[in-house]
Amino acid sequence: MLRPGLSTFFIFVFPVLVYGQDALRQADSLVAKALPLQEHGLSVLVTRGDEVLYHRQAGYADVEGKTWVDGQTLFRIGSVTKQFTASAILKLVEMGKLELDDPLEKFIPGFPKGDEVTIHHLLTHTSGIKSYTDQPSFLKRVTSPVTPAELIKEIQELGYDFEPGEQWKYNNSAYYLLGYLVEHVSKMSYGKFLSKHLFKPAGMKNTGVYNNKKSHSNEALGYAMEVEGGIKKALDWQMSWAGAAGNLYSTAEDLEKWNRTLFSGKVLSKESLQKAHAKVKLNDGSEHPYGYGWGLNEYRGLRRIGHSGGLHGFLSYLVYYPSIEGSIVVLSNCSPPKNVVPGSFAEKLTDIFFKEHLEENKAIPLDSTVLDQYVGQYEYPGSAIMTISREGEHLFAQLTGQNGYEIFPKEDHTFFWKVVPAEVKFVMERGQVTAAMHKQGGGEFKAMKLKARQAITLEAGVFDNYTGKYDLMGQEVSVWEEDGAFFAQVSGQPKARIFPTSKNRFFMKDMAVDIEFETHQGVTQGLIIHQSGRQVKASKKE
Secondary structure, three states: OOOOOOOOOOEEEOOOOOOOHHHHHHHHHHHHHHOOOOOOEEEEEEEEOOEEEEEEEEEEEEOOOOEEOOOOOEEEOHHHHHHHHHHHHHHHHHOOOOOOOOEHHHOOOOOOOOOOOEHHHHHOOOOOEOOHHHOOOHHHHOOOOOOHHHHHHHHHHHOEOOOOOOOOOOOHHHHHHHHHHHHHHHOOOHHHHHHHHHHHHHOOOOOEEOOOOOOOOOEOOOEEEOOOOOEEEOOOOOHHHOHHHOOEEEOHHHHHHHHHHHHOOOOOOHHHHHHHOOOEEOOOOOEEOEOOOOEEEEEOOEEEEEEEEEEOOEEEEEEEEOOOOEEEEEEEOEOOOOOOOHHHHHHHHHHHHOHHHOOOOOOOOOOHHHHHHHOEEEEOHHHEEEEEEEEOOEEEEEEOOOOEEEEEEEEOOEEEEOOOOEEEEEEEEOOEEEEEEEEEOOEEEEEEEEOOOOOOOOOOOOHHHOOEEEEEOOEEEEEEEEOOEEEEEEOOOOOEEEEEOOOOEEEOOOEOEEEEEEEEOOEEEEEEEEEOOEEEEEEEOO
């Protein structure tokens, strides 16, 4: 079971143009509350046009070395890289070196369905190619180098989740392939092409492709939140695995320069930007709020174009509000996070500095008889479960491991939280709620509604055959019975109670995870963990 990954204070103060002392105090308080013990590093920048509204760095870039974050500290930015990869592709289109409807097989002959998958599909996460980062063995290999030839061969062998253009599913394989196309078509390395055509025009002097073999004099190290509290050194990716899907490093200042230069039309043409920032249309005509390397949605009525980034040890968020020429950058060197989730953090900064441009969320009257249709459980990322319950005329939402909070009706089938800037819209199909669209921190995802299940009573002695230790790709899984209840636990994770739905299949109530025990002639051979559409096997050790 892979669980979801949910003293003094020192702050560097850099010169800012006076925006309003109240706003600055609110923002400083927000930063201080995020890092009360200097647990890790944080870099924040808010601008409007050429005006710097807020610029702060806080905490440690290197906890052990007691090195503070400053304005030149380098952070790995993860999937914020994707907009640079998309821009490189669009630059090659402007140069007449490729077309958006070119098939993949034109560049990688023999790629399965390569005649059906286009560059447009790769850019918009609609190719259907399975993402290599979703594979069960990925994290076991990510600390060792990989060559492009090796990884591309592996991607070709993964197969497809759906036919090209049929669905939208976030896909790192697609962007890794796009990086290969940049090099193949331009006859330059990915890093050199970006430097010449994107970084230099934007004046970005502290951005580039991360190389594990090189060291930087002012680099943020990556940390992770521990289950019992505190932080530790994070898993250190060999960034050859990230490629053009997420291998760049940068600073808050450089990323703000990128926004300002890009949206002023100095890097890409107006036509290219319009294509990049148009919602993708699927084969059935429906739209998804993603363009070419950017997420596209609104925050409290204000249109925004942005992207988040995340890998072990690092989280990032870069957003632009075109109607007010506003930019916000948030960089953190802790993932899984302790207190700072950059997307939500950026929204709080938006509330402070762009308040006058935002719509107020106001609850509307709602017939309480319709509330029951929303009640149930929904599968969130990481197999967490959002439980929607009703108490009288009120709805409450509770995510695995968190407190429950009331959600308030905003419009038909749409509710919002008052404790956090987030909303959920329930999806109706044939008069029934089938899913929920969750918006928060600049991101949006679909959470499917889970079917209600009831536990059965096992015959005495049945579970005895399942108890013991199992090997899950090098991790130990323990299964045991305690006071008539059944439990399973992956080493290093909390124990989880499991409930039987049949003689050999069990489910968790607080996670969207099933465990199926495999037996042969009455002897247990192993178990299968069903999670997030995947099946992972573990063999019995004893």
